Amino acid sequence: MKIGFIGAGKAGFSLGRFFVEGGIHVTGYYSRHEESAREAAFFTRTRAYDTLGAILRDSDALFLTVPDGAISPVFQELESMDISQKQFCHCSGAMTAKEAFLDIDRKGAYGYSIHPLFPISSKKKSYQELQGAFFCIEGIGPHLPEWKERLQSLGAKVQMISGETKIQYHAACAIASNLVCALADESLELLAQCGFSQELALQALAPLMRSNLEHLLAEGPKNALTGPVERCDTETVRKHLECFPDNEGKEMYRAVSRKLTGLAEQKNPNRDYGAMKKLLEEMEA
Numbered sequence: 001m002k003i004g005f006i007g008a009g010k011a012g013f014s015l016g017r018f019f020v021e022g023g024i025h026v027t028g029y030y031s032r033h034e035e036s037a038r039e040a041a042f043f044t045r046t047r048a049y050d051t052l053g054a055i056l057r058d059s060d061a062l063f064l065t066v067p068d069g070a071i072s073p074v075f076q077e078l079e080s081m082d083i084s085q086k087q088f089c090h091c092s093g094a095m096t097a098k099e100a101f102l103d104i105d106r107k108g109a110y111g112y113s114i115h116p117l118f119p120i121s122s123k124k125k126s127y128q129e130l131q132g133a134f135f136c137i138e139g140i141g142p143h144l145p146e147w148k149e150r151l152q153s154l155g156a157k158v159q160m161i162s163g164e165t166k167i168q169y170h171a172a173c174a175i176a177s178n179l180v181c182a183l184a185d186e187s188l189e190l191l192a193q194c195g196f197s198q199e200l201a202l203q204a205l206a207p208l209m210r211s212n213l214e215h216l217l218a219e220g221p222k223n224a225l226t227g228p229v230e231r232c233d234t235e236t237v238r239k240h241l242e243c244f245p246d247n248e249g250k251e252m253y254r255a256v257s258r259k260l261t262g263l264a265e266q267k268n269p270n271r272d273y274g275a276m277k278k279l280l281e282e283m284e285a
């Protein structure tokens with residue numbers, strides 16, 4: 001299996017080096033700018049290609065590690081060539097293989113989405129962390145079990161998912177990472193009102209957030225849950241809701257607290273959360 005990369009950015013660099021270190025044959029790189037392909041080829045001790053045709057000819061599988069919006073246009077360029085029996089993979093969390101590689105089966109080729117559930121922030125350092133990463137894969141063709149085995153042989157964890165639930169999967173990832181940033185930002189804004197600089201606030205929040213996250217990951221959200229909603233402390237929640245300077249923060253607190261109330265009810269089935277629910281509904285009105 002010879003694997004080539006189109007798109008020499010963070011994912012291309014990192015997956016390429018991850019594969020090479022694991023003994024997988026990587027042919028090399030083609031990219032929008034030749035300089036990027038050359039840099040990636042140097043980093044992985046592979047070859048830089050100056051045409052799509054040449055990297056296609058030399059590779060059994062091509063990873064299209066370009067931005068999501070460029071995956072289909074690049075594939076369209078490739079499908080004007082002989083792609084029979086070739087495998088195409090993309091790394092987008094949001095797109096399915098079918099969406100990205102339209103009608104690929106009619107060309108006698110195969111398409112897969114291989115999404116590293118991991119923030120690849122550095123071209124040159126992130127490959128070292130991919131060993132412990134989780135990959136979710138789906139696609140069109142018979143090679144999914146081979147991709148699963150190949151990634152597992154490199155130390156990664158792999159889950160096959162259905163293309164039909166790919167968008168739910170991606171929303172789940174966004175909630176667990178991006179949306180947490182919004183909650184943290186809201187917390188920082190309130191701490192700024194208490195005189196904390198951002199740096200000091202982050203220092204102060206770090207033990208709280210780390211410990212909470214560790215419990216949450218070890219025991220699940222229900223068991224990790226503490227705080228005024230779980231205690232059904234309606235007076236504190238009322239005061240919290242009143243302290244937001246704008247409606248946006250209040251609405252966010254309210255929406256998340258409603259979700260927490262459901263979790264708290266599961267955790268404490270004998271506690272009556274009626275007053276809490278009423279308070280959160282009242283604030284909605």
Ligand SMILES: NC(=O)c1ccc[n+]([C@@H]2O[C@H](COP(=O)([O-])OP(=O)(O)OC[C@H]3O[C@@H](n4cnc5c(N)ncnc54)[C@H](OP(=O)(O)O)[C@@H]3O)[C@@H](O)[C@H]2O)c1
Nearest residue numbers: 007008009010011031032033036065066068091092119120
């Ligand atoms: N980074 C992450 O955390 C992460 C995690 C999981 C999945 N992914 C997925 O990985 C894919 C790539 O993301 P990335 O973070 O690696 O992006 P990136 O760092 O911006 O790299 C994308 C590369 O694609 C090249 N490119 C753009 N348009 C092209 C075209 N038409 N033809 C050939 N090359 C082109 C660019 O190359 P030049 O330098 O030559 O201009 C750029 O370096 C995306 O599908 C993304 O959703 C990323």
